[in-house]
Amino acid sequence: MSGGLVALLDDVAALARIAAASVDDIAAGAAKAGAKAAGVVIDDAAVTPQYVSGADPSRELPMIKRIFWGSLRNKLLIILPALLLISAFIPVVIPFILMLGGTYLCYEGAEKVWHKFFGHHEDKEAPAVERGPDAESKVVKGAITTDFILSCEIMVISMNEVGDASIWVRAVILVVVAIAITILVYGAVGLIVKMDDIGLHLAKKESAGSQRLGGLLVKGMPAVLAAITLVGTVAMLWVGGHIMLVGASDLGWHAPYDLVHALEHPVAGIAVVGGFLGWLVNTLCSAVVGLAWGLVVMAILHPLMKVLPFGKKKDRHETGDAGAASAGERPQKPDTDPAG
Secondary structure, X not given: OHHHHHHHHHHHHHHHHHHHHHHHHHHHHHHHHHHHOHXXXXXXXXXXXXXXXXXXXXXXXXXXXXXHHHHHHHHHHHHHHHXXXXXXXXXXXXXXXXXXXXXXXXXXXHHHHHHHHHXXXXXXXXXXXXXOHHHHHHHHHHHHHHHHHHHHHHHHHHHHHOOOOOHHHHHHHHHHHHHHXXXXXXXXHHHHHHHHHHHHHHHOOOOHHHXXXXXXXXXXXXXXXXHHXXXXXXXXXXHHHHHHHHHHHHOOOOHHHHHHHHHHHHHHOOOOOHHHHHHXXXXXXXXXXXHHHHHHHHHHHHHHHHHOHHHOOOOHHHHXXXXXXXXXXXXXXXXXXXXX
């Protein structure tokens, strides 16, 4: 009897060790997958605040809440099951899906760069949120659609990083990544869009220090948003270019990635900073490749978009700020001068 109890306790202990190891594997896998998708996450966080720009302050957080739940629903109910089925039955297509997503990131990043330097800046009309609930719903739907594309890429990158794990471990890791990244992105977005309101609140206080801090927050937010947009664009080009380099190498075209490694090698051996410098060279090369590939895709797609029926631009009253936000434009908010 005692021997049986000891054996049972040994089995329970073994199961506990396995469970603990699985938790560690899931945590490590989620961290690895989330870190690899960080570039897309940054762009997601940079794009979303533009959708609620110009909204009445009382509508900003409700709109973000709707986008948050739409994003989480897409990740958990559509993207995750689809990726698990693909990885279980036709895993050979995952690298191609990854490269397709990388091409999209390169295209989006290159288009933002192109419009920044060569685009025509049209006069902005009133934000959609000022044209009624229907227009606001269209803006939210446009934000969820853009988020769906970025979410697909986040989840595919994450899946690719934990492809050696069992399907159940992959599923749990992707659930963790989906929830954590969505909370991170939209928590940051909520903080960003309310920062000027926080600044206005501080500026009305009697304390001189609070007033100065409030004024800095209000005046500094345009620069912060511009910096986030810049980082997001660079991140798209870097991640997209890196995906294309690795994908091309995996498909047998090794020369581009070998060249990047050759450029990394001279600086990688430098004491203390060698690892960082090697990463920096790889990142810059990936961004250049991403920009070049994105411009090629633009040169092919833009003429087609002018002749294909679904490529013709809709009236701006139909698209609202969704189109402007996805293009990296930021409509003006109402005057938030603390002195006013």
